[in-house]
Amino acid sequence: MGxxxxxxxxxxxxxxxxxxxxxxxxxxxxxxxxxxxxxVPLGFRISGFQIYRxxxxxxxxxxxxxxxxFSADDVRLALRKFVSSNGSAGSDPDCAFxxxxxxxxxxxxxQLLELKAWFEDQTIFHFYSCxxxxxxxKELALEGRSSGAEIKLVDFAHVVEGGGVIDHNFLGGLxxxxxxxxxxxxxxxxxxxxxxxxxxxxxSHFCSDDGIxx
Amino acid sequence: MGxxxxxxxxxxxxxxxxxxxxxxxxxxxxxxxxxxxxxVPLGFRISGFQIYRxxxxxxxxxxxxxxxxFSADDVRLALRKFVSSNGSAGSDPDCAFxxxxxxxxxxxxxQLLELKAWFEDQTIFHFYSCxxxxxxxKELALEGRSSGAEIKLVDFAHVVEGGGVIDHNFLGGLxxxxxxxxxxxxxxxxxxxxxxxxxxxxxSHFCSDDGIxx
Numbered sequence: 001m002g003x004x005x006x007x008x009x010x011x012x013x014x015x016x017x018x019x020x021x022x023x024x025x026x027x028x029x030x031x032x033x034x035x036x037x038x039x040v041p042l043g044f045r046i047s048g049f050q051i052y053r054x055x056x057x058x059x060x061x062x063x064x065x066x067x068x069x070f071s072a073d074d075v076r077l078a079l080r081k082f083v084s085s086n087g088s089a090g091s092d093p094d095c096a097f098x099x100x101x102x103x104x105x106x107x108x109x110x111q112l113l114e115l116k117a118w119f120e121d122q123t124i125f126h127f128y129s130c131x132x133x134x135x136x137x138k139e140l141a142l143e144g145r146s147s148g149a150e151i152k153l154v155d156f157a158h159v160v161e162g163g164g165v166i167d168h169n170f171l172g173g174l175x176x177x178x179x180x181x182x183x184x185x186x187x188x189x190x191x192x193x194x195x196x197x198x199x200x201x202x203x204s205h206f207c208s209d210d211g212i213x214x
Numbered sequence: 215m216g217x218x219x220x221x222x223x224x225x226x227x228x229x230x231x232x233x234x235x236x237x238x239x240x241x242x243x244x245x246x247x248x249x250x251x252x253x254v255p256l257g258f259r260i261s262g263f264q265i266y267r268x269x270x271x272x273x274x275x276x277x278x279x280x281x282x283x284f285s286a287d288d289v290r291l292a293l294r295k296f297v298s299s300n301g302s303a304g305s306d307p308d309c310a311f312x313x314x315x316x317x318x319x320x321x322x323x324x325q326l327l328e329l330k331a332w333f334e335d336q337t338i339f340h341f342y343s344c345x346x347x348x349x350x351x352k353e354l355a356l357e358g359r360s361s362g363a364e365i366k367l368v369d370f371a372h373v374v375e376g377g378g379v380i381d382h383n384f385l386g387g388l389x390x391x392x393x394x395x396x397x398x399x400x401x402x403x404x405x406x407x408x409x410x411x412x413x414x415x416x417x418s419h420f421c422s423d424d425g426i427x428x
Contacts (some may be wrong), residue, residue, distance in 0.1 A: 172386025
């Protein structure tokens with residue numbers, strides 16, 4: 001059985017989205033975006049998500065604009081909402097699916113740690129502006145079945161040769177994401193003040209259908 | 215017994231030496247230097263070293279200018295020369311002290327891995343433009359005693375609050391350095407073509423006494 005109503009989050013990894021060999025114009029454009037987003041402070045940025053709510057209300061799928069002003073706390077909150085049964089409501093996220101989606105021996109954290117081990121060693125490729133997609137099926141999780149939690153590496157438009165050096169830029173950002181997800185698993189009940197931007201957007205972007213924005 | 219004739223290498227960690235909060239002028243200055251050095255490609259740069267040779271010939275201690283044009287291969291070669299008995303000669307470095315300085319349960323690699331584990335977890339401080347100093351005593355190593363290999367974190371002029379986020383910039387660069395040192399331990403006999411810049415400088419900087427340049 002495939003993914004029917006996948007919740008998906010697109011996370012662009014790395015504090016620097018430009019390859020050293022890029023043109024000055026391209027570097028200036030990327031650097032501006034990296035500094036204005038959470039890429040520079042956090043080492044990654046959420047560039048899109050769709051979170052499945054219910055059969056009646058469908059997906060919460062904000063457009064691209066929504067993510068541009070994300071702060072570190074917005075990122076924390078979004079990563080919690082992603083695995084909450086009440087992710088769509090104005091209330092604090094309950095992180096009901098954190099342990100089945102992020103946790104466990106086959107969950108997203110375990111998969112991210114496997115990816116990390118690969119990046120600590122491989123020196124063939126450097127991935128700029130590349131994303132980790134996190135997906136799972138809320139309906140399966142609700143039925144008590146495997147949530148199908150999975151990560152995928154996507155967007156290979158700016159992959160360059162590693163030249164015998166590890167991709168320290170991707171690895172650093174990946175470690176930062178791992179830390180954020182670990183913290184949700186160790187303190188699932190921790191509350192963050194609901195952010196105005198996240199709350200407001202949920203109303204205006206209810207069930208949009210323009211795909212995950214990048 | 216203290217360090218009498220320590221060989222020392224100063225390695226500035228992180229592909230980005232500027233804090234996000236810095237002024238535009240400071241960022242532009244640092245970014246230029248980061249891009250022109252190995253900081254951006256490798257995630258770290260060697261900013262100085264003194265390598266002890268013999269009682270007669272003293273230290274090899276190039277001035278600051280020497281390190282500005284370092285390539286990835288220059289860095290590889292310097293990390294090998296640092297632990298070679300013939301580090302000062304024009305010949306290929308023999309890496310005679312690699313296993314006692316870099317290797318072992320208390321060697322530099324083990325200490326770097328301990329530092330890495332700390333950086334994977336701590337979210338209190340971000341270290342910009344901070345260096346790892348690697349030191350050891352060649353004379354002790356020659357006598358078959360403990361080489362006193364040690365790392366130290368120095369240069370805290372640009373330490374800022376971490377705000378609950380790991381220092382992915384430092385961590386990425388540290389992992390890259392760890393990979394370089396691991397490779398020396400696994401392939402100590404590998405030869406790199408002597409680099410013109412390293413060879414020429416040894417002559418001109420013979421036994422200079424202006425301290426490790428930063």
